[in-house]
Structure formats: structure tokens, C-alpha cells
Amino acid sequence: MATSVCSALGIDQENSVGKLIAVEEHHSSNGNFVLNCLIAEQVHKEGSVCLVALHNSFGHYHNVGTKLGYNLHQLQEKGCVESIEVLKLLNESLNAEHENRVGNVLFGDEENTMRNLFHLIKGKTEKLLQKRKLVSLVIDDLSNLLSLGISVKEVLSFLQYCRTLLESQPGLSLVVLTHIAEGDDEQQLLNAGLCHVADVIVTVCGLKTGQSSDVSGSMKVTHRRLDQPMIAHEWNKQNLYHFKLLDRQVKVFAPGTATCLI
Template sequence: MFTELNSILNATPDSFTQGEFILVSDRQSDASFLIHHFLSFYLRARCKVCFLGLVQSFSHYSAISQRLGVSLTQAREKGQLIFLEGLKESLSILIPQETTTGSQAMDFLRDPTVGLQRLYEFVRSSVSSDGGGEEGVEEWGPPVLLVDDVSVLLSLGVSAGAVLDFSHYCRATVCSQLQGNIVMLVRCHGEEAEDDGSDEGSEWLLKGLTHQCSLTLHVQGLPTGYCRDIHGQVEVCWRRRRGDGQHTQKKLFQYKVHDKGASFFAPGTSSAVL
């Protein structure tokens, strides 16, 4: 959890807006540090977290969360965190064995035309499962769905339309019905495509998800090129619905990722240049 980002977003683990769909996207840079921020943030806020970790192993997320002061293994044992390790689940499907024991959630690998229904069912069952009234089961706050990252699904052959359907269903369930939050990461390639006629799946996905979300954090490399002391810039964009219609607000920051956190500052005010 980065405290500087909390003050930018005006949220603390004790009080944050519910029912938000946060989109994290990146281009020529790596925005995965923000996923770790949100993971530790919502775990501290005592939310029930469903994490779809599709790109890295559990130990990777666990090691970083340890540095940020949150233990994923403990949260998992307590039932606060439900972790889908995509790499582990996919192996039994990609290399067929006699006894297939993988969970149903990654079924789209078997036949991508099916879409992401099974994955959605996994999400729904894990966020809506209340303790069943058992004794000794801790009560958790509103559910949160984190996805790292959505564009891997495209690489695995799922169509962008199916991913948009998936995110819409999740939004209906988690944000509207249960008043929880969603954080999704989309990674785009290279330069912004000028001609929209091409079949850029991830560009289309980014546009579609930007349309659905209420807050975007768009991470980019510096437009002037690579720098060792400033890792890039992040554009924060709120879309608030007020009585008088849509209202958007934008802020631009530069950032640097440290060993145990990240610092955000106004453009041009890095300690390296001042």
C-alpha cells in the first residue's frame, strides 16, 4: 500500500468509495506495482478479496505483499483471500493427462470459443459465498475482485468481446449487486495506434473497459524517453456521475518505484532534477 497514492485517490483502508470499477492500464511501462498496491490496500481494509493472478505465481505475489506488510498466506488461510493461480491451473489443461484434475475456472483454455463463463462462475461463487452462518468464521467487508492481467486472456486466445462480457458481468455482480470494487489491469503494446481499422485486440479492450470504469490509472513511459530516476507517468482520471451529468477530472503525476513502495510527484519535480 502506497500512502502517497492513497492521498491522491483520497482513500484510506478505513474509508473508500464502494461500488467502483478501477481500470489500471499501461503502455511502454509496467503498471503491475499498482496491482500490488490495491491488493495490500483491500486486504488491510478487511475486504473479501478474490484475486485472479494469471501472470505470476503465488509466491511472487506473496513475496511482494510481504514487503508491503501483508501476508497472503495468512489471508488465504483465514478465508479472506481467494487466489486463482492461473499458471498452476493451466498446466493440466495445456498438457493433457489421464486424470484431469484442474479446476473449471480455466476451462477457456480447452476451447476458447466457450468464453469466460466458467471464470465468471468462479468469481461469483467466491465473492458471494457468505460464511454459511458458521461459528468462528470472521466477517469480511465488501467483496473485491482483482485481475492481473486481462490482456493475458487475449494472448491465450479469448476474444476481446468475451473479455468485455466477462467484465460487464463481474461489474453487475460485484459493483452493483454487492457494492464491492473491481480492479483490472490491461497492458497495451507500444505506441498508440493511429489507425483504428486494425484488429488491435488490446486497444479495443482498453477502450471498452475505459467506457465501463469509474476511475482509470493510466501508466505510461516518459514521452521524452527512458530515464533511470523517473520510471514513468501516471494519469489519474475520475469519472463521477453527479446530478448535473458526467464530470471528469484528470491529474498527471510522475512516479518512481522503490523497493518497498512508490513515490508520486508532480511532473518535473523529481528529486533527481531539483
């Protein structure tokens, strides 16, 4: 499953260390399979993963991982995986407030929330880098912070701080998924800010012509050479694929060739 997606993204040929991979998930599509494949690739390389779960739970990623041949719970026990389940922390904080107890320190006003979340992430990635040379920071889904009442400005500031970790922590790579709903100006603005600082942009969309039994959606991969001089034949290189999601794998293929895979 992971091999075909990673090949389409080009990370089987280029080192993803120090790079930000942005996954923009358009309405009526699901880009989560890209994150699962990148996590599987990192585990295969004997790297570590710091998962910031804002949409799917850690249990969801564990269940998918078992289908891909690895066990996130065991890796977590070995100190190779760290997770931050933000919604769970929020629930604990609200329950503590209701019962007049001292809750976690993550939540306060929106500025402090973003600052505290960043420092929590920074501490966990530093801990992982002490154990293994390669660490992937995976954030799913950045746009959910808007649903918590955090402003676009604060979320973009948080993203920029996470981006600076790539320079201060050698061996780190960053994967960020954000959802885009048609007509949602805040999500559109957030996605524009994410893509502006990304090295690789993966755009996952549903089919414009409707649903198909052979194709689940389209995936466009854009490589932006932020760290190299502009080269005419490589700059902003784009590749368009179709994909089919199956229970234990995903097939990636050129548009118009779906029937050749049956």
C-alpha cells in the first residue's frame, strides 16, 4: 500500500528530511490514506513518528497500521511513537473545569493554546530524536483547530513555528493534512498559507464526474523546489494520478488506465 503512494510522491527517490509535505483534502474526498502510507514508510525506515491527532484517533491509526504490518501500540511502548490527542486533552480539561479540578495546561486563550501545543510537540519530537535519527511529525487535521475557535492567524503562526522545527531539529520531517470545504473562506486561507511554506503539496479530490467503481478519486502531487535554484523543467512539477482505495491497500495509477488493473 505504502510503496505505490510514496513512489507517486517521489519520496522513494528524494529524502523527505527537513521538508514539509502538505496534504490538502477537498470536500467529498479522504486524504487520510496518504498519512497512513507516510507513517508506514517511516516505520519501515526504522524512524519514529509524533502523531498530533485532531481528527482521527490514535486507535484509528493503530487499526490501519495492523493492516499494513506494524503495531503502533507496541512502537509506542518502545518509545518510537508519541501521540498527542488534542480532542481528548480538551475533553479532560472541560471535565476538570466542571468538577472544579486542576486540568491539563494545554488550553486557555487561543494564543496560549497554540503556544502550549507547540511546546508539547517540540518536547516530544526532541525525545524521539534522542532515540532514533529520523522522526516524522504528522498533524491530522490542521483545519480542525478552526472548529475549536482558534483564529486563522493563530493557526498559521503555530504552523510557522512547527516549520522552524525542521531547521532546528535535524532528522525531522513534517506532514500536515488540512481539509477544504467549498465556500469556507477560513479553510481556504489556511490551506493557502500551508501550501505557501510546503515543499511537496498533495491534493486529494473526488471525481468531478461523480463516483466510479474503479476509481476512488484523484491525487495531484506538486513539488516545489524551495531549497534549490529555479530550474525551468523541474520548477513546480506536477503529477496527476487516480487512486482506488481497498481494504488493505491503495492502487495508484495514471488517469484512464483503471481498467488495465482489474
